[in-house]
Structure formats: structure tokens, C-alpha cells
Amino acid sequence: MPSPTAETPGGGGLLDGPLPMRRARWWWVPGAVLLIALVAFVLARHAEEEQFLHLLRQARPGWLLVAVLLQLATYLCDGVLWQRVLRHTGVRAPVWGLARLSLMKLTFDQLIPTAGIGGSMMVARGLRKVGAAPGAAAAAILMTLLCFYAAQALSVGWSLAYLWSHEELDALVQWMATAFAGVAVAVPAIILLLAGREDWRPGPWLRRVPGLPALLRAVAGVPPGLLRDPRLLAQGTLLQTAVFVLDAATLGVLVRALGEATSLGTVFASFMMASVAQTVSFIPGGVGTFEAASVAMLSFLGLPVEAALTATLLLRGFTLWLPLLPGFYLLRWSLSGNKRQDDH
Template sequence: MSSRADTVPAKGMGWRRWFFGLVLAGALVGAVLHWGEIERFGDLLKRVEPAWLLAAILFQISTYASVAAGWSAVLRRAGTPRPLRRLMRIAVTKLFADQALPSAGMGGNVLLVDQLRAIGVARGTAIAALLVSMIGYYAAYALFALAMLVLLWLHDRATPLMAGLVTMFLLVAIAIPGLALWLRHRGSAPLPPRLERIAVVRSLLDTVAAAPGDLLRDRALLARVAGFNALIFVADAATLYACLRGLGATVPFGTAFIALIMASIVVTLGPVPLGLGSFEATCIGTLRLLGIPFETAVAATIVLRVLTLWLPLIPGMALIRSAVRPHAAKHHHG
């Protein structure tokens, strides 16, 4: 069993480079197309109260700490703890790739196992960290999607389209971790002949089967990781709230929460890299629906997107490029 798995890194080197290149290309294209949005950010900074802007930045930094804390909980449970600082570097690359590739938030998962192995985590434990964090992420996401729909209903702003989007998202939120757990449960059982001939499917099955089952069955661990993932959504909503308050809008936190979650769902379901256009349109439209003036909604959304996407662009690209080089060096010397 180990022979096939051990050959994956060498054989997959070209695929890894292609994947990393795709992430970087998508980010660069998005930056060029939306350079005007980045330029407007400079003008908007003059209007945002410094204290609220600082709060928004701190909320964003906390999202990377929350992602890393979830992985850290799994690694500690497996007896292989790693410094939170090193895990936060991986979190930057993962969250950046999640946004750069339109794959229902799955793009960064391709990076995670490789990066954890690069810091000395066993392959099975790294895969378990991926699966547990995936389950925790979608559990928190689904809970907040339902909470958002309830809040819209309480505001008498829920529409059939919104209910349909949430329903579609819930199906995705159940299907993705469900598929991963089903593959883990199958272990090394033979696949149907047609699927067996697909190399990617065989590789995925081998990968998922390597995760230790005791970690996936630890309900306390799953709940803890789901809690860390919930903090990510709360911090993102708090960032939008700080942007709105910094621009002079007196709004309840629920308004920012509803707009953030609705925009995130549209991006998750949509095929647009970096959520370009779709996030902004949905966030602004939802804020308008909830009574925020158009100009304020646009300005707050632009500040939010720069803080969450464009400012991390440079460190995200640099860390992804540095992630490829160790693999390339190992492959060359091997």
C-alpha cells in the first residue's frame, strides 16, 4: 500500500507546478482586472475612522490564527504538535488558494497535506487534519447559512431566491465532507472497474484511506475544530461591520453578518476565481436590501475586499511560490 502512495509526490510534481501556476495566474488576472478597485481603496482610507480600520485589520489577522488553531488541535491530538506560527504561514497560502480557485472552497486543500508534510507531519496525520478541518469548516458554514436565513426571515427580507441558494449550498456542505468520509470508510476496498481506471480517483481513495480513523471519530475534536472555523466567519463579518462603522454607518452586527454569509455562499457556489464581481454585487445588494445607503455599501464592500483579498495577495503569492521550490528541489535531487 505504501509503495503507490510514496510515488505520488514524484509523479505529481508536474501537476503541482501546474496547480500552483493556475492559482498565481488567476490571482494576477484578478488583480489587473480590478486594479481600479484597489486604487479607490486609497481614497476610501481617508474616510474610514482609523480605530475601526485597525479593528478590521486585527479581525482579519485573527482569521489566519483560527485556521491554524484548528489544524493545531488535530496535530496535538495526534501527538505531533507544531508551532502556531508555522501553521499560520500555511493558513495564508490555503485561504489565498481557496479564493483564487473556484472549487467550493476546496482549492487550498490541495496545498495543505503537502505543506504539513513539509514541516514533518506524518502523511496520515496531515490527511486527518485536512478531513477534520473540512468537516469543521462546512459544519460551521452550514450552521451560519441557516442562521442567516432565519435572520433574513425575521427582518422580513427572505426571498425564494435566497432560500434556494441556501438550500443548494447546504447540499454542497453535506456532500463534500460526506464524500470524504465515505471514501475513508471504504478504505482500500476495490472500486468499480470504470472508476479504477481513473488515476485521480485511485489516488484520492488512497489518500483519504491513510487518515487515522480515531481522529475522525473524536467528536470533541470535531466540535473544537468546528468552533475555530466558526470564529473565521465571525471575524469576517466583524471586519465588514468595522468597515461600515468606520464609514459612519450605525448598523447592527447582524446586518454585516447576513451580507457576508450571503456573499460567501454565492462565491462558494459560483465558478468565478477570487469571487470577482459576484462577491461585491451580492454583498452590496444584500446591504442595500437591509437599508444601507448605496454609496456606503459600495465603499464598505471595497474596503472589506481589499483587506480580505488584495492586501494578502503579495504574501500569499510569495508563500505559494516558496512552497513549490522545496518540492522541486527534492524531485531534482531524487
């Protein structure tokens, strides 16, 4: 049986080519319009505007610090998952360095939206620098995707049961869950079907997407046994579930920072339904759709709409906007280092 760390035949440079740097024009407009409309709707009434500003002013710094720590733990979960995949192939790498790649991927995907392809290629290049073969680097990314959808499916299933028990399982929630089920089944199935098929070549329409042909060819070179290891899949699913729990806990901590209180089940179900809306919307970062779904679910389950909006916007600040500052610095340092290496 060939070693999973062996070089993919003819594929040594598939993940080492230039990253897709072309920016998608106006990618942010639909989400920004939806987000502005949501905030304007909540602030349309004077009393709610005053309550919104009052909640922002009284946010407790101690709870905000806890939110930062919870978010740092999410990047560590990604780093641990990649470390376990690489260790399975005989490569050892520090968790903190791999966690840094997770932060850089988030930044790259937000600054240059390429449906996650550019960020994935950047992570693969980072894994290659620590000694991973092309197949192992691609396997780490694909394992993250497989475990992400498995963990999301489990978490969404629990959330639907929770909403059903509270008689909040309305038609819109059922529609989102159905659409998510299609995505959650299709993406892992495609990954598992392509893994190991080195003779497969992407069609003409796929070759038009920047970076996608190289990534798909790398997927075809991944040892399929690595992606079907039950122990590795179970560990990865547990780690990705922990990411969802930590993100939902961050939302709960921010609700508490505003002086409000709600159950852990309410916060988790609301966060998961918002993540489903983000997944099925296909808007980069889920800007607008995540916020709308989160505010709607929290308010439906008893939280005042002003507190729901404030907590959701703070959550997005911690999970999406605030990480861009250190992520941009790390990304710029990494790309400039790659350019110096190429020049040399």
C-alpha cells in the first residue's frame, strides 16, 4: 500500500502555484444591503434605537474578554485537526502555527472571495512548508470539510429537535434545513468520489474558476483511505462540533455582557439556524443572511429584538471583522515571504 505522504504522481506543484488573487466584483453588495435593511428596520422606532445604544454602552468588558478567549479556542480546534491529519501521515507540526493558518484563511477568503478556494490553497501551501506532501495537504483540507458538514449536520439535528420541542419549527426553518441537507450530502459525496481518482480531469466549465482545477486535481491525488479513517473522522467531527459550541458560547457570553439572560439551548439553536442560513445563501461570509437569521431566531425564542441585534452584531465583530486585523498582517507577511523565496 503506498504511503499517504508519497508525492502525487505528476502533482508536486499543484498546490504550489499562484493563489487566485482576482477579486470578485460587487460580491459584498447583496449581503451589505440585507444587513443595512435589518439594522434600519430595528432602529426605525426611536425607543428601540435608544435601547440599542444603551445596550452597547453598558456592555461589560469582562464578558467581552471571555468572548475573545472563546474565539481563540476555535482557531486552536482547526489547528489540532490539521495536526492530527498530518501526524497520521508522519508529519509533525506545532498547533499554534497551524492555528495561525486558520486565521489567515478567514482573512484571505474575506478580502478575496473565491468561494473558499483561494484560502484553501493558501492553507495547503502552509502545510507544504511544514513538510506535508501534496496529497497530505489536500487531505487535511478535505478532512476539515468532511468533518465540518458532519458536525454541522449533528448540531442542526439537535437544534431542530430543540425547536420542535418548543413549537418553533416553522416553515422557513424547515425549508432552510432541507436546503442545508442537500448541501451537506452533496459536498462530502463529491469529495469521497473524487479522492484517489488520479485519472480524473475537471471539465471546461470548472477550469474557468480561478484555482479550482489545481485544487480538484490535488483532491484526486489524495489517498482515499486517509479520508475514510473512522477514528480520524470521529476526532475531526468532535473538534468541528467544538467550534460550533464555542461560537454559540461566544454569542451567549455577548448576550450576558448586555445584561440579558437566555438558555444555552436557545443560543445554540439560534446560532445553528443562522449558520444554516449562511451556508445555503452562498453570499461570501453570509453577510446579512447570518445576522437576519440570528436576530429572528433569538427574538422568536424570547430575547428582546434590540438585544438580539446587538449581540449578533458583536458576535460578527468577534468572528468576522476583528480577526481581519491580525489576519491581514499575517497574510501580508506570508505572501511577501513567498515572493522573496520565489525571487531567490
